[in-house]
Amino acid sequence: MNSLIDALRAQGLRATPQRAIIFEALEKLEGHFTAEDIFAEVQQVNPYISLATVYRTLELLQNLDLVTSTNLGGNQTYYALKDHCSHHHLVCQACGGIEEFCDDIFEPVRVMLAEQYGFEARTDHLSIFGLCKKCRKAGQN
Amino acid sequence: MNSLIDALRAQGLRATPQRAIIFEALEKLEGHFTAEDIFAEVQQVNPYISLATVYRTLELLQNLDLVTSTNLGGNQTYYALKDHCSHHHLVCQACGGIEEFCDDIFEPVRVMLAEQYGFEARTDHLSIFGLCKKCRKAGQN
DNA sequence: CTTTGTGCAAAGCGTTTGCATCCTG
DNA sequence: CAGGATGCAAACGCTTTGCACAAAG
Numbered sequence: 001m002n003s004l005i006d007a008l009r010a011q012g013l014r015a016t017p018q019r020a021i022i023f024e025a026l027e028k029l030e031g032h033f034t035a036e037d038i039f040a041e042v043q044q045v046n047p048y049i050s051l052a053t054v055y056r057t058l059e060l061l062q063n064l065d066l067v068t069s070t071n072l073g074g075n076q077t078y079y080a081l082k083d084h085c086s087h088h089h090l091v092c093q094a095c096g097g098i099e100e101f102c103d104d105i106f107e108p109v110r111v112m113l114a115e116q117y118g119f120e121a122r123t124d125h126l127s128i129f130g131l132c133k134k135c136r137k138a139g140q141n
Numbered sequence: 142m143n144s145l146i147d148a149l150r151a152q153g154l155r156a157t158p159q160r161a162i163i164f165e166a167l168e169k170l171e172g173h174f175t176a177e178d179i180f181a182e183v184q185q186v187n188p189y190i191s192l193a194t195v196y197r198t199l200e201l202l203q204n205l206d207l208v209t210s211t212n213l214g215g216n217q218t219y220y221a222l223k224d225h226c227s228h229h230h231l232v233c234q235a236c237g238g239i240e241e242f243c244d245d246i247f248e249p250v251r252v253m254l255a256e257q258y259g260f261e262a263r264t265d266h267l268s269i270f271g272l273c274k275k276c277r278k279a280g281q282n
Numbered sequence: 283c284t285t286t287g288t289g290c291a292a293a294g295c296g297t298t299t300g301c302a303t304c305c306t307g
Numbered sequence: 308c309a310g311g312a313t314g315c316a317a318a319c320g321c322t323t324t325g326c327a328c329a330a331a332g
Binding site for chain 3 (some may be wrong): 014
């Protein structure tokens with residue numbers, strides 16, 4: 001459970017309560033969330049933790065490879081605990097809903113990109129935009 | 142050639158010199174570029190055109206379906222003339238280079254997403270991150 | 283005790299907007 | 308001329324940073 005503490009120690013970094021609280025918030029909030037989301041969650045535990053610390057800790061956690069950041073198209077950055085099995089996002093342009101889908105759908109694409117372009121795709125930060133099931137039915141155009 | 146003028150007229154909008162200059166800059170700059178890039182280009186023609194007008198015109202051109210905007214992972218938005226055949230971006234995480242690749246590679250993915258998730262993918266704003274050919278050879282890890 | 287981490291407030295950065303002025307149609 | 312378009316500068320929202328203080332090792 002203390003993967004965070006361990007990771008920090010391993011790097012000679014300090015295990016502060018702020019970092020622990022922020023990390024717990026990340027575990028609690030499943031899925032993808034903004035710095036503000038995390039800040040709000042964190043403040044319920046300790047209202048004196050600052051937003052700057054949240055940002056600094058998120059950057060730290062990215063360096064430790066525990067957190068990923070993604071830009072889902074808007075103006076804010078979305079963060080998530082780095083997942084074991086990589087997955088992608090289906091972002092609905094109508095309702096803004098985010099759904100995840102499994103990486104193996106991309107296997108054919110990865111292969112083709114490697115063959116045709118020599119490009120090694122790291123498909124862990126992928127977002128696909130479009131219309132989700134619900135909005136397709138609702139709109140029907 | 143005056144697709145812009147025509148499009149503007151068709152919407153009852155005004156064909157101003159600023160809009161024409163910005164549109165020409167877009168044609169001149171091939172590929173993807175930021176508002177600042179366009180601004181710099183535009184200023185060589187007329188240094189009195191403001192950045193605000195560039196942004197406003199870019200938004201207008203998007204509404205006219207002549208320009209697309211993409212977020213390639215950084216903090217800036219990238220714009221491009223809308224292409225006939227839609228394409229995607231291979232963004233190299235090492236050198237930052239952007240390569241384009243054709244949409245039809247995604248056909249299998251689109252089909253699978255529709256079948257499995259009922260998601261209608263609009264794959265015109267897609268970026269895939271990874272390592273380009275050159276950087277793969279250079280790094281070799 | 284040394285050095286890293288924190289909080290606060292201010293700065294940064296790309297983008298948007300209010301308002302007076304300009305100019306297209 | 309009337310209403311859309313522009314330029315300027317200020318506002319905005321998210322994120323980063325400088326600095327003095329707190330606290331981890």
